[in-house]
Amino acid sequence: MGTARWFALGSLLALARLLEGRLVGEEEAGFGECDKFFYAGTPPAGLATDSHVKICQRAEGAERFATLYSTRDRIPVYSAFRAPRPAPGGAEQRWLVEPQIDDPNSNLEEAINEAEAITSVNSLGSKQALNTDYLDSDYQRGQLYPFSLSSDLQVATFTLTNSAPMTQSFQERWYVNLHSLMDRALTPQCGSGEDLYILTGTVPSDYRVKDKVAVPEFVWLAACCAVPGGGWAMGFVKHTRDSDIIEDVMVKDLQKLLPFNPQLFQNNCGETEQDTEKMKKILEVVNQVQDEERMVQSQKTSSPLSSTRSKRSAPLPPEASEGSSTFLGKLMGFIATPFTKLFQLIYYLVVAILKNIVYLLWCVTKQVINGIESCLYRLGSATISYFMAIGEELVSIPWKVLKVVAKVIRAILRILCCLLKAICRVLSIPVRVLVDVATFPVYTMGAIPIVCKDIALGLGGTVSLLFDTAFGTLGGLFQVVFSVCKRIGYKVTFDNSGEL
Numbered sequence: 001m002g003t004a005r006w007f008a009l010g011s012l013l014a015l016a017r018l019l020e021g022r023l024v025g026e027e028e029a030g031f032g033e034c035d036k037f038f039y040a041g042t043p044p045a046g047l048a049t050d051s052h053v054k055i056c057q058r059a060e061g062a063e064r065f066a067t068l069y070s071t072r073d074r075i076p077v078y079s080a081f082r083a084p085r086p087a088p089g090g091a092e093q094r095w096l097v098e099p100q101i102d103d104p105n106s107n108l109e110e111a112i113n114e115a116e117a118i119t120s121v122n123s124l125g126s127k128q129a130l131n132t133d134y135l136d137s138d139y140q141r142g143q144l145y146p147f148s149l150s151s152d153l154q155v156a157t158f159t160l161t162n163s164a165p166m167t168q169s170f171q172e173r174w175y176v177n178l179h180s181l182m183d184r185a186l187t188p189q190c191g192s193g194e195d196l197y198i199l200t201g202t203v204p205s206d207y208r209v210k211d212k213v214a215v216p217e218f219v220w221l222a223a224c225c226a227v228p229g230g231g232w233a234m235g236f237v238k239h240t241r242d243s244d245i246i247e248d249v250m251v252k253d254l255q256k257l258l259p260f261n262p263q264l265f266q267n268n269c270g271e272t273e274q275d276t277e278k279m280k281k282i283l284e285v286v287n288q289v290q291d292e293e294r295m296v297q298s299q300k301t302s303s304p305l306s307s308t309r310s311k312r313s314a315p316l317p318p319e320a321s322e323g324s325s326t327f328l329g330k331l332m333g334f335i336a337t338p339f340t341k342l343f344q345l346i347y348y349l350v351v352a353i354l355k356n357i358v359y360l361l362w363c364v365t366k367q368v369i370n371g372i373e374s375c376l377y378r379l380g381s382a383t384i385s386y387f388m389a390i391g392e393e394l395v396s397i398p399w400k401v402l403k404v405v406a407k408v409i410r411a412i413l414r415i416l417c418c419l420l421k422a423i424c425r426v427l428s429i430p431v432r433v434l435v436d437v438a439t440f441p442v443y444t445m446g447a448i449p450i451v452c453k454d455i456a457l458g459l460g461g462t463v464s465l466l467f468d469t470a471f472g473t474l475g476g477l478f479q480v481v482f483s484v485c486k487r488i489g490y491k492v493t494f495d496n497s498g499e500l
Contacts, residue, residue: 031056034066037080039197039224039265046262047077053101055161065145067161071127073214075164078201079144083193096159101128111159129160129213137209142166144200146175164202165215170240174219177238177246185285189278190225197224199264216240222251224269232279233269245293248286291351
């Protein structure tokens with residue numbers, strides 16, 4: 001039975017689950033167990049709003065895929081799943097609703113039938129689409145993750161949270177496009193497909209079914225192949241107009257087309273290590289799918305003409321038609337077969353030539369636009385640099401003028417200082433001379449007594465020295481004579497005493 005788990009952001013439910021240990025902070029930001037359906041375990045960034053709820057679609061206790069659902073538009077923003085493995089056979093279409101979207105306090109953790117939910121879910125249909133919203137309308141419940149791409153429990157995809165309003169013709173072409181891309185382009189270029197991550201989403205328009213369910217303006221698909229050393233990422237867009245075919249775009253360009261400009265894959269699915277050869281092969285297959293879709297559309301447009309012509313021709317009688325239908329039919333078929341094949345061949349050739357011409361013109365236009373952009377960029381950069389240099393010079397002119405004026409004033413002050421010093425020195429010479437001349441007589445007259453005194457003292461000293469010398473010499477002589485006489489007299493005395 002199809003199941004789904006809604007990770008409500010309501011305070012009561014979050015608190016209850018947190019107390020039970022079934023939710024942590026990281027799971028509140030992601031899809032919990034369903035994070036494995038996203039590249040690197042990281043859901044797209046930039047799409048979370050108050051009106052978007054995260055659903056982990058489950059079946060019999062196992063996770064099947066993840067869905068971000070808009071309660072305002074009542075259609076899914078996107079559904080995420082891994083490499084599909086289509087299973088043969090159909091599935092019973094039992095459309096289910098998610099109880100916890102309308103009733104966060106509901107104990108039902110799995111999607112149930114709408115008839116059963118009427119009696120067990122409060123405010124059913126207040127935030128999600130119901131089967132009654134599609135009744136008596138021109139729109140079908142188109143699945144973003146089609147049941148035909150699910151290999152296990154296909155009924156899990158029959159949830160209204162995985163569906164958006166689509167016309168029958170658009171729904172058929174969308175499913176054909178998905179199968180062709182998966183079987184012929186995406187899965188074969190991603191190894192065994194174990195590392196292929198798929199996002200399918202919608203962008204709502206202003207038109208709503210019964211003023212409730214928004215009709216998509218276009219649907220989109222983003223694929224990320226995480227094979228080590230050979231990964232790639234591709235995007236596809238299909239508008240809901242009947243005449244539009246599926247378009248291939250780069251993931252970066254696809255993100256610009258979506259609201260809020262989100263990041264669908266972390267690090268853009270390893271952008272620096274993507275295999276361009278595999279992407280070229282994918283684009284070749286995509287071109288074939290686009291050509292096939294154009295042929296189908298051309299055949300559908302030509303079929304009304306043939307029907308109107310048959311109506312205008314007169315009907316044959318029953319006998320004639322029964323008798324001649326076998327032979328004439330075979331003859332006309334035999335004759336028309338070569339012309340039909342030739343017409344198909346010419347058609348393929350014309351389409352291929354036109355396609356190559358358009359591609360050539362696109363390449364030439366792209367190169368011309370790139371050249372013009374580079375020239376304009378260089379011109380703009382040079383102009384900006386020129387004006388910036390001029391601005392810097394203009395801004396620096398007052399500063400430089402002030403510096404020059406300061407230097408001039410400083411030089412003038414130095415010159416004045418030097419002049420003042422020279423004047424002072426020149427003026428100081430005669431003043432000193434005059435002072436010396438004026439003080440010379442004073443000093444001279446004052447020095448005469450001192451000089452005379454010194455001369456007198458010198459003469460006096462000399463005379464006293466002469467007297468001292470003379471008296472000393474005479475004294476010495478007297479001493480010598482006296483001593484001699486004394487000795488002589490003593491000897492005479494002694495001799496006389498001996499004689500006696």
